[in-house]
Amino acid sequence: MINDVVFPYHMELQRKYENLIENRWFWIVFALVVLAGVFAYAFYCTSRGYNFSGNVKLHWPKFWEMGIGCKR
Secondary structure: OHHHHHHHHHHHHHHHOOOOOOOHHHHHHHHHHHHHHHHHHHHHHHHOOOEEEEEEEOOOOOOOEEEEEEEO
């Protein structure tokens, strides 16, 4: 009995969203590229003898100021 109610609803949703394109993988790859860039920059700083400092400073109402850099 419950199958008679759920199955048509499931089929309707499947037809409705069959052409939906999900971009979940794009954001996962984007996050991995950003993380790889941060780690590469940290490696660059430490290999040159500096200390890596990754700070994000928020100054409202200005835009975000990124304070990522190498410090002695």
